[in-house]
Amino acid sequence: MGGLVLRSSGRAGGEVKIERIEAIPYSIPYTHPLRFASGEVHAAEHVLVRIYTDNGLVGIADTPPRPYTYGETQESIISVMRDIFAPQLIGLDPLEREKAQRVMSRTVNNPTAKGAVDIALWDLIGKSLGAPVHKLLGGYAEQMRVSHMLGFRPAPELLEEALRFREEYGVTTFKLKTGRRPLSLDIEAVRVLREGLGEESEIYLDANRGWSANEALEVLRRTEGMGLSLLEEPCDAAEAMGRRRLVQLSPIPVVGDESVPTPGDVARELLSGGCTAVCIKTARSGFTQAKEILALCTGLGVDVTMGNQIDTQVGSLATVTFGAAHEATQRRAGELSNFLDMADDLLVEPIEIRDGVIRVREGPGVGAEIDQGKLAHYRQDT
Incomplete structure (x- = not known):
């Protein structure tokens, strides 16, 4: 290769x-x-x-x-x-x-x-x-709040990780990866996180299509009162009737992610009742289609989140660039921290999370300067 x-x-x-x-x-x-x-x-x-x-x-x-x-x-x-x-x-x-x-x-x-x-x-x-690209795109803000993504692990380990990120980086928003069977594993994780983090931290769920629509409804019933803010891609969007019923009955916004990679997909899911919020990921839409998706959502009064493809710092910097540029995308914390799970990265100037936020780069372009020595070490075609 x-x-x-x-x-x-x-x-x-x-x-x-x-x-x-x-x-x-x-x-x-x-x-x-x-x-x-x-x-x-x-x-x-x-x-x-x-x-x-x-x-x-x-x-x-x-x-x-x-x-x-x-x-x-x-x-x-x-x-x-x-x-x-x-x-x-x-x-x-x-x-x-x-x-x-x-x-x-x-x-x-x-x-x-x-x-x-x-x-x-x-x-x-x-x-x-x-010119900095975040200003060419809109220039709304100079920074974004950070949401940290928690993967499949035992509930006590998830809480330990969340508390560490809150203490070290000031992060107070956490996206919990769910979609496991039995459902009790995910429900227990929600309970442990809520009890350990208190009410001042935001928690939302992402099932990555791991449940059926009916299983997602059961999770919502059993987590009622735990203060969850969003439910992302709970089931496959192809499960159309069940998905619409779930969206209608959910007390919190149901976020489309894998089901809405393009503006056309976004229009279909919103107009058919398949979701009530949309996750924008610049890694799959670039900035041009991301602006089209954002325009659809703001025009229809639909909330948006800035998602993560388990991005490196180069990819996370692109997310910050777009997210900080617009009022609607800057409103919520963006999923920006999982590069910290990597053993290394490629940027000359690493991204820093301070007081729960990442700042945009003020230099021309997006601001990703590559460390040529690290690229030479990690590349796979030489």
Whole structure:
């Protein structure tokens, strides 16, 4: 398996053009496995995307393969970049984002590969203008509150982890991965977390389609009064009748995630009653489609959250960039901390969580400067 490097013939008419594209596979281990209903992850086996222009600028983005969610692997991402996207994107001006979207839309699926291309183009645009991308996107705020994701572990260990994050990083919002059978495991975890964290911490659930609609209703019944704020992707959206009944009966918003990767999916699920809130993940939508999804949600009065693809710091920085740029996405804590479960990362300047928040980068672009030594150590194509 090798990364790709494709080149164009150079400038045309003095305009800035995309000259070459790299897709570099790399792997960084996690300090402990992250387990949830749709799978588990032992290492960040991602693809770093770099888009070069003929005037020397480089746009950067990270691509997280999630075969159990989107069907993508490192190999498939490299292949679609090399064989399909790059030959059509080379020669475009980075400002021609809509042309790039049109090129990529001809190929079905491959959401994180498309998202990485879009984020890298935005990074190039910011660098070419000397402006932070979060200001180009909207510039609403300079920071985002952090939500920490808790995976499948015994309830006492989950509480210990949550208390540590609250003490060390000031994080007070926690997303509990659920969807286990028997249901008592998840219900007990909720109870232990609520009793141990008190009322000042927010807790919400993400079942990753692990339950049926009726099982989700039973969990809601048995956790009534525990102050849960959201219920994310409780069952498969294909379970249409049960899902609609669940949404109608739920006392808290039901968040679409895996069921709403594109603006069209969002429109379908909201209009059909499949969810009452939407999780935006820049890793699968880029910034351009994320803005379209956000516009749909704000226009319909639907809450949004900023989600996590178990992102590296490069991916988390993209989430902060988009989330802080808009009032609606900045309103809730974003899922931004799971890079702390990694043994290492690629950024020259690591992300810091202080007082429960992460600040945007003020330099041009998204602000992800890659440590070349670390990339050389972890890349898998050399």
